[in-house]
Structure formats: C-alpha cells, structure tokens
Amino acid sequence: xxxxxxxxxATSGSTAAARRDPAREAWRQQRLGMExxxxxHTPSAVTTRRHWFxxxxxxxxxxxxxxxxxxxxxxxxxxxxxxxxxxELGFANLPxxxxxxxxxxxxxxxxxxxxxxxNAALDLIAGEEVDLCVLTGDYRKRVSGPFEHIMPAFExxxxxxxxxxGVYAILGNHDCADMVEAFEALGIDVLINQxxxxxxxxxxxxxxxxxxxHYYYTDAARAALxxxxxxxxxxLIHSAELAxxxxxxxxSLYLSGHTHxxxxxxxxxxxxxxxxxxxxxxxxxxxxxxxxTGYTTTGIGVSGLPVRFNTxxxxxxxxxxxx
Ligand SMILES: [Fe+2]
Numbered sequence: 001x002x003x004x005x006x007x008x009x010a011t012s013g014s015t016a017a018a019r020r021d022p023a024r025e026a027w028r029q030q031r032l033g034m035e036x037x038x039x040x041h042t043p044s045a046v047t048t049r050r051h052w053f054x055x056x057x058x059x060x061x062x063x064x065x066x067x068x069x070x071x072x073x074x075x076x077x078x079x080x081x082x083x084x085x086x087x088e089l090g091f092a093n094l095p096x097x098x099x100x101x102x103x104x105x106x107x108x109x110x111x112x113x114x115x116x117x118x119n120a121a122l123d124l125i126a127g128e129e130v131d132l133c134v135l136t137g138d139y140r141k142r143v144s145g146p147f148e149h150i151m152p153a154f155e156x157x158x159x160x161x162x163x164x165x166g167v168y169a170i171l172g173n174h175d176c177a178d179m180v181e182a183f184e185a186l187g188i189d190v191l192i193n194q195x196x197x198x199x200x201x202x203x204x205x206x207x208x209x210x211x212x213x214h215y216y217y218t219d220a221a222r223a224a225l226x227x228x229x230x231x232x233x234x235x236l237i238h239s240a241e242l243a244x245x246x247x248x249x250x251x252s253l254y255l256s257g258h259t260h261x262x263x264x265x266x267x268x269x270x271x272x273x274x275x276x277x278x279x280x281x282x283x284x285x286x287x288x289x290x291x292x293t294g295y296t297t298t299g300i301g302v303s304g305l306p307v308r309f310n311t312x313x314x315x316x317x318x319x320x321x322x323x
Contacts, residue, residue, distance in 0.1 A: 027192055027211070027220070031177040034216055035144065041217045042277045043241060049143075049215070055273075059304045062264075066307065075264075075307025080116050082300060084124040085314040087286075089293055090323025091252050093232050095203025098320055103234075104130040104163065105316040107257030108172070108299025111153040113141035117300045118153060121315040122160050128317065132198070133163040135188070136257045137172025137212060137238035139179065141303060147179050151186070158186055165198055168207060172238040172258060173215040174303070191236060193224035208251070209236040214258060214275065217241075225249040239275075240282035240296050247292040253320075254294040259283045261298030261311035269310050284311065 040047045066072040094101075104125060109118050140150050161167065167188045171179065180190045189196065191209025198205050208228045210221035221242065225235060226249050235246040239258035246254050261284040262271020274283040281287070287294045297316050302308060 024192065028177045030218065031211065031216060035176055038144070040215050043213060043217050044277060056304065063305050072307065075305070075309055078308040079114060079302045079306055079313065080120060082117050082120040082124065082313045082315065084317060086317045088319045088321050089253065090321040091232065092323060093252060094320055094322040095200070095205065095232060096322055097200035097203030098205055098232070099322040101132070101320040102130040103318045103320070104128070104133045105136060105255055105297055105318065106133065106300060107136040107297045108138040108260055108301050109153070110138055110141050110174070110301030110303050111150050113303060114301055114306050115153065117313050118157070121300050122157065125315055126160065129162045130317065131163065132165045133161050133167040134236055134255060135167065135169035136236055136255055136297070137170050138174040138257065138299070138303070139172070140174055143174050143215070144176070147176060147182070151182055154183065154186055154188070158188070168196065168209060168236065170209040170236045170238060171212050173212045175212065193220040195224065195228045197229070205232045205234065207234045207236060210242070212238045213241050214239045214277070225251065240294060241276055241278045243279045243282055243289040243292070243294055247290040251292050254292055256294065257297045257299045259296060260302060263302055263304070263308055263311060265310035267310055
C-alpha cells in the first residue's frame with residue numbers, strides 16, 4: 001500500500017471513530033460551520049474576515065516595495081535563519097518528578113509556504129531527546145482550502161522526533177477541523193478543548209489544549225481551562241488571547257505562537273502587527289500574567305510574505321525546573 005493510500009484508509013477509519021464520539025462530532029460540526037461562514041470568532045466579538053483580504057492586499061503592495069528597495073531577498077534569508085531557543089523555567093509547584101522535564105515547542109510551521117525553515121529546525125533538534133513535543137498551530141499557508149499536501153512534512157517531522165510522552169497538537173486559525181483526523185492517523189494527539197495528564201511516579205502534570213481562539217473561539221475553550229484538574233497545569237493555546245482566563249484557572253505555564261513575533265518588526269523587534277485582539281503585549285517572548293508564566297514563540301515559518309525583519313524564527317526547548 002502506498003503512503004497516500006495508507007493515509008486515506010487511516011483517515012477514513014479515524015473519521016468513523018470520531019463520529020462515534022458525540023462530543024468530538026458536535027465540535028466538528030460547529031467548527032465546519034464556522035469555517036464555511038468565514039467568520040472571526042474572538043473572545044470578545046464575532047466579525048467578518050474582511051480584514052484578512054485587506055491585509056493580504058496590503059502585504060502584496062508591501063512586498064513590491066521591498067523588491068524595489070532590494071530588501072526582499074534579505075528578508076527571505078532572515079526567514080530561513082532559524083534558531084533553537086533553549087530556556088529553563090522554574091515553578092514552585094512543579095512536582096519533583098518533573099524537575100528536568102523537557103518540552104519541545106514547534107509552532108506556525110506554514111510548511112507549504114516556505115518548507116526550508118522546518119527543515120532547518122529539524123536539523124537543529126536532531127539528536128535531542130525530549131519528554132514531550134507540542135505543536136501549537138498554523139500548519140499550512142492558507143486559512144481555508146485543502147491541507148492534504150502538507151501531511152508528508154508531518155510524517156517527516158514525526159520520523160525525526162524523539163519524544164517520550166509523544167506529540168500533542170492544537171489547531172491554529174489557519175487550520176481546519178478535517179486536519180484533526182489526519183494528524184491523529186499519524187499518531188499525533190490533537191487536543192480540542194481537552195486535558196491530558198502525564199504521570200511520573202507519584203507526580204503528575206496536566207496539559208490542556210484548546211481550539212484556536214483567534215478565529216474559532218467558543219465557550220468550550222474557556223470551559224476546558226476552567227474544568228482542568230488542580231495541580232501543575234500547562235495551557236496550549238494558539239494565541240495569547242486567553243492569558244487572563246488561563247491565569248484565573250490556575251495554570252502555571254501558557255504556550256502560544258500565532259504572531260510570528262510580528263514577522264516584520266521595527267528595529268529592536270517591535271512588531272508592527274500582532275494579529276492579537278487581546279493581550280497584545282504578549283506578542284513575543286516570555287511574559288507573566290498574575291502568577292502564570294507565558295511564552296509566545298516567534299514560530300518556525302512565515303505567512304503572507306516569505307520574509308522576516310528584526311525577528312528570528314525558532315524552535316523552542318523548555319526545561320521545567322522545580323524552583
Ligand atoms: Fe501563523
């Protein structure tokens with residue numbers, strides 16, 4: 001059986017399984033409706049996606065401006081210059097068994113726009129053994145249309161990863177409901193407003209992942225955060241737009257992406273556009289909200305234009321420490 005046929009069969013089986021899960025099927029039908037309506041559901045409003053059309057028109061003009069200035073090629077070189085960012089984060093409430101737990105975060109891969117940054121990231125993480133890999137959304141270039149062409153890149157990614165507790169993924173605003181089954185067929189655990197518990201000896205941590213909240217917010221995302229068990233909790237949410245909700249729900253760590261660190265920034269890394277409707281100050285890097293630590297990665301790939309200025313793409317390797 002060739003790879004495509006295998007994927008097709010696996011996806012069909014998974015679709016049937018998903019349809020036996022009433023909660024997942026209810027989510028899927030709601031999500032498909034929101035995708036078809038091309039609306040933007042944020043925690044504070046429901047609007048059209050007219051801004052996305054306007055933004056892309058603006059980018060087209062900006063791209064020609066870069067070409068005229070001779071900066072376009074330099075921007076592409078910047079976009080291909082990926083780093084592996086390592087950091088240790090300390091938490092007083094981390095169970096002792098999880099001291100040294102390593103999480104690899106890969107975000108905003110947009111693999112069908114520029115594939116090279118993911119290849120560069122794979123080279124950077126080669127040989128790294130991690131405890132958990134989390135994929136925090138935005139896997140393709142477009143916000144609608146087919147996605148099957150990106151799956152080989154994820155097969156390649158999985159073949160190169162060594163993660164003891166596997167790979168969790170959440171959806172971003174570029175991702176569609178039908179991707180879930182295709183990812184699950186590859187062995188990726190897609191968290192849709194769900195929590196997983198990881199046990200080590202007597203200790204445990206909880207990881208809650210929500211659906212995207214930039215285009216597809218529903219109260220189920222908030223309910224998943226509010227309903228997560230007590231203890232050390234990590235939130236995986238594509239954008240930082242639910243930072244306040246997660247902090248109030250007692251999460252210790254919030255991992256997001258979405259902004260690409262601004263992608264095209266002013267000198268000093270100041271983003272011109274964040275695509276955040278809330279918590280814009282959390283557009284990049286480490287931040288605190290109440291007693292919760294957050295990290296917004298600049299991500300691996302790019303969208304709109306294949307360029308970066310004054311911000312660098314990254315894979316992120318976080319080591320949890322009991323502090
Ligand atoms: Fe993105």
